Amino acid sequence: MSEPTKLRWGVLSTAKIGRKQVIPALQKSRLGEVTAIASRDLARAQQAADGLVIGRAYGSYEELLADPAVDAVYNPLPNHLHVPMSIAALEAGKHVLCEKPIALSAAEAEKLLAAGEAHPELKLMEAFMYRFHPQWERVFELIAAGTLGELREVRGWFSYFNDDPQNIRNQSDLGGGALMDIGCYPISMARFVLGREPVGVLARVERDPRFGTDRHAAAVLDFNGGAVATLSCGTQMAPGQGATIAGTAGVLRIEWPFTPPPEDSVRMWLDLDGATEEIVVGACDKYTAQADRFAEAVLNDQPVPTPLADAVANMRVIEAALRSGESGRRVAIG
Numbered sequence: 001m002s003e004p005t006k007l008r009w010g011v012l013s014t015a016k017i018g019r020k021q022v023i024p025a026l027q028k029s030r031l032g033e034v035t036a037i038a039s040r041d042l043a044r045a046q047q048a049a050d051g052l053v054i055g056r057a058y059g060s061y062e063e064l065l066a067d068p069a070v071d072a073v074y075n076p077l078p079n080h081l082h083v084p085m086s087i088a089a090l091e092a093g094k095h096v097l098c099e100k101p102i103a104l105s106a107a108e109a110e111k112l113l114a115a116g117e118a119h120p121e122l123k124l125m126e127a128f129m130y131r132f133h134p135q136w137e138r139v140f141e142l143i144a145a146g147t148l149g150e151l152r153e154v155r156g157w158f159s160y161f162n163d164d165p166q167n168i169r170n171q172s173d174l175g176g177g178a179l180m181d182i183g184c185y186p187i188s189m190a191r192f193v194l195g196r197e198p199v200g201v202l203a204r205v206e207r208d209p210r211f212g213t214d215r216h217a218a219a220v221l222d223f224n225g226g227a228v229a230t231l232s233c234g235t236q237m238a239p240g241q242g243a244t245i246a247g248t249a250g251v252l253r254i255e256w257p258f259t260p261p262p263e264d265s266v267r268m269w270l271d272l273d274g275a276t277e278e279i280v281v282g283a284c285d286k287y288t289a290q291a292d293r294f295a296e297a298v299l300n301d302q303p304v305p306t307p308l309a310d311a312v313a314n315m316r317v318i319e320a321a322l323r324s325g326e327s328g329r330r331v332a333i334g
Helices: 016-028 042-052 061-065 079-091 106-117 134-144 178-194 286-299 308-327
Strands: 007-012 032-038 056-058 072-075 095-099 124-127 151-161 200-207 214-222 228-234 236-247 250-254 266-272 275-281
Touching: 007 016, 007 061, 007 286, 016 032, 016 042, 016 072, 016 286, 032 042, 032 061, 032 286, 042 056, 056 061, 061 079, 072 079, 072 286, 079 095, 079 106, 095 286, 106 124, 106 308, 124 286, 124 308, 134 178, 134 250, 134 266, 134 275, 151 178, 178 214, 178 228, 178 236, 178 308, 200 308, 214 236, 214 308
Parallel strands: 007 032, 007 072, 032 056, 072 095, 095 124, 151 228
Antiparallel strands: 151 236, 200 214, 214 228, 236 250, 250 266, 266 275
C-alpha cells in the first residue's frame, strides 16, 4: 500500500476563523485537503460544507473523530474546549493542530502535553501561524548575521475593538480577554526572537467592569542577560499591531508581525548606522504555510516545527502576567 501524499483534515466547528481563513488556506495547501467539518448543529455544518465544498458534514464532533477518512483535526473551538477536544482527537487516533491559546491555564496545557506524550505516533501543535510567514525567516537571518548586534529589547503590540457582550472574547468563563486572545502573540514573539524563557514579569491589567475580562494589558518581561520585552494588547482600542527588535548595532521595525495579509507583500525597516533600509517580503498565506509544515511533519514522521512544550511555556507567561496585573508586583516565572 502506498503512503498517502496528502493529509486529510477534519475541522471541529464552523468558527469564523476556520470558515473565512484557515479552511480556504488548507484547501490551497500542497499537502492537505479538507474532507470533513463538524458542528453541534448538523444544518450549520452542512451549510458550511456546501459553501466550502467539503465532502462530509457531521452534527457532532464525536462523529467526525470517528471518521477513518480523517487523518488530522484542526481545532478552532472556543478556548475552554481546546484541551478536552484535542485530547479526544488524540484518543481517536488523529493528529491535532489546535488554535491558540492552547489552554485556559498552564496546568491544563500540561494535561494536553501529557496526552500527546502518551500518543507518540501522533503529531500535536499549537497554531501560532505567524511564525510560518517568510518575513520571520528574514528576521532570523539578520539576527544570525549579527546585523542587529546583541539583542536588548523586543517590543510588540496588538489591538482591536470589540465590546460585544455575546462575543466569546468578552466572556471570562470561556477564556476571553486581551492577554488570552491577542496578548499571547507578542509574548510568543518575544520568546521566539530571544530564544529563551523570561524569568519574571511586571504587568498592568485593566478589566472591563461589565465582562470582567482584561481589556488592556501591558507588561515588561525580564529575559535576564540584559534583554527585556515590552508588550501590550487591547480589545477595546483602535485596531493595529507592530513589533520592534532592538540590539546594540541596529533596530528592526516590523509592520505586520502577527497577521500579515495573505495577498500583499509586507515591509520591515532596518535602522542601521543612521540610515534606514526598507525590506520587502513577498505575499504568503501564513495559514497555508503552517498547514504544509504540519503536514510535512505528519507525512514524513518528523517532529512538528513547534513542540507543545512551547505552548505550555507561553501559558506560564500569560498566567504570570495576569497575576502581576492583579497584585501590581513583579511575578517570577518558572
